[in-house]
Amino acid sequence: MARARTTADAFNAIAEPHRREILTLLKGGERVVSDIADVMGMNQPAVSKHLRVLREVGLVYVHPEGKQRRYGLDARALEPVHGWTGGFEEYWGESLERLNTYVKKRQREEE
Amino acid sequence: MARARTTADAFNAIAEPHRREILTLLKGGERVVSDIADVMGMNQPAVSKHLRVLREVGLVYVHPEGKQRRYGLDARALEPVHGWTGGFEEYWGESLERLNTYVKKRQREEE
DNA sequence: TTGACATTTGCCTATATAGGCATATGATCC
DNA sequence: GGATCATATGCCTATATAGGCAAATGTCAA
Numbered sequence: 001m002a003r004a005r006t007t008a009d010a011f012n013a014i015a016e017p018h019r020r021e022i023l024t025l026l027k028g029g030e031r032v033v034s035d036i037a038d039v040m041g042m043n044q045p046a047v048s049k050h051l052r053v054l055r056e057v058g059l060v061y062v063h064p065e066g067k068q069r070r071y072g073l074d075a076r077a078l079e080p081v082h083g084w085t086g087g088f089e090e091y092w093g094e095s096l097e098r099l100n101t102y103v104k105k106r107q108r109e110e111e
Numbered sequence: 112m113a114r115a116r117t118t119a120d121a122f123n124a125i126a127e128p129h130r131r132e133i134l135t136l137l138k139g140g141e142r143v144v145s146d147i148a149d150v151m152g153m154n155q156p157a158v159s160k161h162l163r164v165l166r167e168v169g170l171v172y173v174h175p176e177g178k179q180r181r182y183g184l185d186a187r188a189l190e191p192v193h194g195w196t197g198g199f200e201e202y203w204g205e206s207l208e209r210l211n212t213y214v215k216k217r218q219r220e221e222e
Numbered sequence: 223t224t225g226a227c228a229t230t231t232g233c234c235t236a237t238a239t240a241g242g243c244a245t246a247t248g249a250t251c252c
Numbered sequence: 253g254g255a256t257c258a259t260a261t262g263c264c265t266a267t268a269t270a271g272g273c274a275a276a277t278g279t280c281a282a
Contacts, residue, residue, distance in 0.1 A: 001270040002237035003114065004126065012126045014238080015115065020122075020195065027202065033259060046241055048260055067249045067258050075202035082196035084131065091138065091186035091195070112240040113267035127270080144229060157271055159230055178279045179226050 007056040016060075018042065019049040021051050023059060026073035032067055118167040121188040125170075129153065130161050134170060137184035144180055 006012045014020050021040060025031065031039075036049045051071055054060040058077045063070040117123045125131050133149060136142065144162065148155040162182055165171045169188045174181040 001272095002235095003117070003239080003269045004128075005238070006240095014196075015123045015126045018240090023199070027199070034127075038281095043242075044259070045243080045261080049240075052260080064249090069259065073199075073202055075199035078196045078199045079203050082193060082200070085125075085189045085193035085196065088134070088138070088184075088186035088189045091184055092190050094196070099181075112242095112265095114239045114269080116268070117270095129231080129270090154272075155229070156231085156273080160270075175279090178226095180229065 006053050008080050010057050010059060013053055013057040014078070014081065016050070019054055022047070022050055022054065026060065026071065030063065030070045030072040033071065036071070058079060117164050121168050121170060121192050124164050124168040125189070125192065127161070130165055133158070133161055133165065134184060137171065137182065141174065141181045141183040147182070161191065
């Protein structure tokens, strides 16, 4: 079996740094494709492909505007990711010190 | 260029559902490999491979115990993911209603 | 040492990518 | 219609998986 498609869910979609960058950029408001490409320093087809993935998982919407296409952020699909990771908050918080020394000790022992 | 390695960072590592399941399971405490395989209904080599990925991104640690290997959760690497998605909280929260109707309208127009 | 058990690693296949380039599709205006 | 601009898609290559199975490695006990 191969890896799940990038369009399978938000977890897979946001694994790509450029796609995260696009989402972050769209916080500032809707943007046209060529804009995004300029800001990111990527060529346009590459951006279009990332946008397609983001659209398929519902993280962005499109809004035709003349010959341009304006993309906007729809962050709702990120909530599951935030929620899931949030379920681990207590684990990286409280026991951090104890865990840290523990792991460090282990690592030393392994060498 | 191909997709980034699953071991590139936590974003990529947790894109796989089985790996998320393992992490969730480890919330309950350290577990031995065969335990995990049993609970998850997977064969043991598959689990070992997932554990390797999780270990490489630092999400779990190992703790040899006789002929077994006890794996434990180290959730700290999840914090960046939680943090990054958290930066979108206001976007899926406040403007949700407005965005929802907007997107719905758009979708209707596209058909 | 040998055997038994636990875990990891190697090998294999099917499947997907990310991005570069060229090209198709769409939309606007003359 | 034809020219022009904006975007999307197709084709290509290199790379990497997830998981099944077989075999290697590691650990202990007698």
